[in-house]
Amino acid sequence: MEVNPILSVDKDPNYLNTQSSVPGLANLFRVEDVLNLARANSLWPLTFGLACCAIELMAGGAARFDMDRFGFGVFRPSPRQADLMIVAGTISRKMVPCIKTLYDQMPSPKYVIALGGCATAGGPFKYPGQYGILEGIDKIIPVNVYVPGCPPRPEALIAGILELKKQILSGKTQGVMSPASVRDSQDSRPAEYKNAVSRAEFRKPVAAPPAAAPSTTPAPPTAPTPEKTS
Amino acid sequence: MPTLTEKNIKNWLLELIKPDEFNEKDPKASGVLFEAIVPQSKIREVAKGYLEQHYFLESLTAVDFAECLEIVYHFNQWGPAQRSCVKILVPKETNTAPSIASIYKSANWFEREVYDMFGAIFTDHPNLKRILLPESSDIFPLLKSFKGEPKGADVAQSLKLIQEDADGFTTQYKDTVILQDKKNSKDYYLNLGPQHPSTHGVLRVLLHLDGERVIDGQPIIGYSHRHHEKMMEIQNYVGCWPNMGRLDYVGAMSYNFGYAVLVEKAMGIQPPPRVEAIRVLTTELNRIASHLLWIGTFLLDLGAFTPFFYCFDDREKILDILEMATGERLTYDYFRFGGLDKDIPPEMVPAIKEFIPRFKARLRDYDALITKNIIFRKRTEGLGIISKESALAYGVTGPSLRASGVAFDLRRNEPYSIYPELDFNIPTRAEGDVFARYWIRTKEMEESLKIVSQIIDKIPAGEVTLGKLPKNVPKGEYYSAVEAARGSFGIYLVSDGSLNPYRIKLRTPSFSNLNAIGDMLPGCLVSDVVAVLGSIDIVLPEIDR
Amino acid sequence: MPSTFVIQEILKIILWGTIVVLFISVNALFLVWMERKVSARIQLRRGPLHVGPHGLLQTIADAVKLISKELVFPKEVDKFGYWLAPVLVFAPILSAFLIMPLGKNWIIRDLNVGFLFVFSLTNISFIGIFIAGWSSNNKYALLGSMRAVAQNISYEIPLLLSTMGVVMAAGTLQTSGLVAAQKGSWFIMTQPLAFLIFLCASLAEANRAPFDIPEAESELVAGFHTEYSGMRFALFFLGEYTAIFVSSAISATLFLGGWRGPLLPGLAWFLIKVYALVFVIMWIRWTFPRLRSDQLMGFAWKILIPFAILNVFVTACMIQFQHFFK
Secondary structure (H helix, E strand, O other), X not given: OOOOHHXXXXXXXXXXXXXXXXXXXXXXXXXXXXXXXXXXXXXXXXXXXXXXXXXXXXXHHOOOOOHHHHOXXXXXXXXXXXXXXXXXXXXXXXXXXHHHHHHHHOOOOOEEEEEHHHHXXXXXXXXXXXXXXXXXXXXXXXXXXXXXXXXXXXXXXXXXHHHHHHHHHHOOOOOEOOOOOOOOHHHHOOOOOOOOOOHHHHOOOOOOOOOOOOOOOOOOOOOOOXXXXX | OOOHHHOOHHHHHHHHHOOOEEEEOOHHHHOOOEEEEOOHHHHHHHHHHHHHOOEEEEEEEEEEOOOEEEEEEEEEEOOOOOOEEEEEEEEOOOOEEEOOOOOOOOHHHHHHHHHXXXXXXXXXXXXXXXXOOXXXXXXXXXXXXXXXXXXXXXXXXXXXXXXXXHOOHHHHHOOOOOOOOOOOOOEEEEEEOOOOOOOOOOOEEEEEEEOOEEEEEEEEOOOOOOOHHHHHHOOOOHHHHHHHHHHOHHHHHHHHHHHHHHHHHHHOOOOOHHHHHHHHXXXXXXXXXXXXXXXXXXXXXXXXXXXXXXHHHHHHHHHHHHHHHHOOOOOOOOEEOOEEOOOOOOOHHHHHXXXXXXXXXXHHHHHHHHHOOHHHHHHHOOOOOOOHHHHHHHOOOOHHHHOOOOOOOHHHHXXXXXXXXXXXXXXXXXXXXXXXXXXXXXXXXXXXXXXXXXXHOOOOOOOOOOOOOOOOOOOEEEEEEEEEOOEEEEEEEEEOOOOOOOEEEEEOHHHHHHHOHHHHOOOOEHHHHHHHHHHOOOOHHHHHO | OOOHHHHHHHHHHXXXXXXXXXXXXXXXXXXXXXXXXXXXXXXXXXXXXXXXXXXXXXHHHHHHHHHOOOOOOOOOOXXXXXXXXXXXXXXXXXXXXXXXXXXXXXOOOOOOOOHHHHHHHHHHHHHHHHHHHXXXXXXXXXHHHHHHHHHHHHHHHHHHHHHHHHHHHHOOOOHHHHHHOOOOOOHHHHOHHHHHHHHHHHHHHOOOOOOOHHHOOOOOOOHHHOOOOHHHHHXXXXXXXXXXXXXXXXXXXXXXXXXXXXXXXXXXXXXXHHHHHHHHHHHHHOOXXXXXXXXXXXHHHHHHHHHHHHHHHHHHHHHHHHHHHO
């Protein structure tokens, strides 16, 4: 069966991989080490917030948590100048082409962090039969680090970026893509879609409610006195 | 025969329009004064009458029943609670209804959404296209006959959309947008977004420019659609709390408040006094945090990078306080029906007492550095004016409305909780420009601080829960609205007495406020577009729901 | 066989050329670090801390990373213009180092047109910005470069007019002469208005906030260099920081007495004054919001130019009438 090339972007040999695999005399191992050291200490994220996690991303860059200490503070608005795409928030299907275009526009080497539950696997918006979101950004682009949470604290985000830094220093920056068949076990719960109710039935007046919840309202309803009916 | 000048919309409706069905309702429980079901042919007349009487269209939605679709219009006025509900029936065979978009400008987007979600066609609508779902979508999700998509559909549709996009980004709007810029013409189209440094989330504004001057600007939404309304239909009422925290994540307490007030009104229960006090306390603190975030990002749009950090610093203090009570920094779901999730810890009150004077000093700093800054004043004064007529036509609410001189605040006009007992002002300003909207929000922060100072010493002791409550809401239709940081947040609930809501419509303030941009953009420069967009304070996920 | 003079000149060119290029690289690295630290402190935070002591090696990491990025040639860009633009933006600024007096008789070439030489060459960098925006095939870039051209044309006039007062008072365009004329008092004290106008105009020429509309981040994504990545983008960055240094250097020469000062050698004083002005420029950037493009042009034409002309007039009157007092 023919696989859409987008779905196997992580296996494309033309994607620049910074892990050195050149043997023999032309061993650039040390140069790659220096370059990886530079890349790890100077990650420029793309300003790309989709939903709630974007606020925690902004808080991560703000004065209290200050990602700039580690070198990750220069947020670039143009994808051509960024090397880290932090997908922060739920990915609605209408947004997918934009994300793919932005990812393609970034020059290599580039990295992706999936911030939050929604970018990892759909988050709280994944319910049986959902029609609007993409369950996890790793279904179309390779992801290097997943930061779970709803939303994750800025400290978690910084921990995630430091994890990415470790990956870059070791040279193993090939991102991971997760095909649709994995991790769908939650979807096996039955969907509780109900049928439409008849309007005539719906608008029939309701009988006197039974003695309701324990509350501070006055005495439970009794039969209406004749004078009070309107 | 009463005419409209008699200012009694009810009599006018009964005598002139002669609705098919007319029911008085208890505003305390259902949120509306009456409900009128009119034939389709008369809805335009009704809408004209309401507009002449200075009612605004608060919400327009549909409910899917077995025989027909019921389109529900809620009208309200800038004054004490005067909400009324008008309905028309759309039989499934014809599936058409007249559009009132020519009368109420806000109906344009509301009707597009009803078309998008239910498939109802509105005749004479100027631009009946999908608004939330991608153009090439072929589902009508809020119909009860839609039982969800199969597994793997998300990847399939994503790939299809990527392919469509590769054929040209503007193919999504074939009829409304000219694909090729005309040769030898000076005007062109520029997309602002959906990824744009002005941190509003994923909004796309299609600008029609002549050099740097805007001829027309059209906001395109739907890039953050997270199907809250459908999701809530298959969950039980308690399961809907996380949704309320994620609609407007910056000011989530108000949304919690709205949902709690709705269901409590519907069930007829009254939370204990301690709960009411803590609810108002946390909501007002959250309102301050929301306005702080807005000021930071608004000034970032204007090019001042530093206030962002100061505002976030203050906001972090508030988040620390709220985290003590709720455990969350951002997407709160702290309220429960008749109570709260858990009581506030003892260290919270001293922390708030320490925060109040610190923040008062910071407000003076903001005043000196921002409000009196000449570059800021020149960038914002006289720009993006919302007139009262425009605000009425678009249903603008919140600080944007108060900046146009209308003192409409649901905490005063449709009071809930303990707001009637508190002493606070509703700041208004007459100009209606960007600077006025900024000024109102700074004043609102002061007023919220005033409310917090009033409550902090007088929180009654007692329980924070009402114990076990029934899991279902009594059958009926309920509307309740609260004043969120961005405007009036309303929820329309249709409950069939079962464990799940039958239909929940979330009337979010940013949806109507963003719609009003259409009047403000022509004639601006590109820099002004960013300032105007920033000033109406939108949060995209609450628009796209 | 070329004469000794020619050989001397060639050696001099090579020597000074190397020194200048080295200096610019180190200076740009230092200035970027300084900007990040200054902005961080103004914004209640610390800035780069972990990459080297106090984050001093941060810019080196940035530079190496930029060098190692994939060189992207977006489809449908004008290839020659896209390649040429960063070079055109960066190279002319180097000419400023030719005429800068670093001490008594420490100057590479004491041209008799002095700093006019620099201003005329730096206009080429605006042509470079325009080519960058045009060849990128991107509407944002085009908007950014249009704004840059309008801004440059508008602010060139007050820039030069404000220096006319100084030139008239000193009687020479040569930079060494200008520094020599400040023996008694610095020109900032006799021509304060000219100094302020020069500061505003040089901020605008360097595309620094509050005049940074060509690369207005929140409006135009990244302005004229939206489509540039890697080393080409680094050249734009380098150009911008070198321009800040150069305009501070010229301000220091014209208004703050150049290398003059007690005790310390001339070079030390020069650098102190230049970096103090650079700090002020950075401070201004992080304090004010951005002007709108029409307000920017209005500011130049309606406020700066009239005041600059007034300054020239008053200076001329005083020079003329001082003969009456002698």
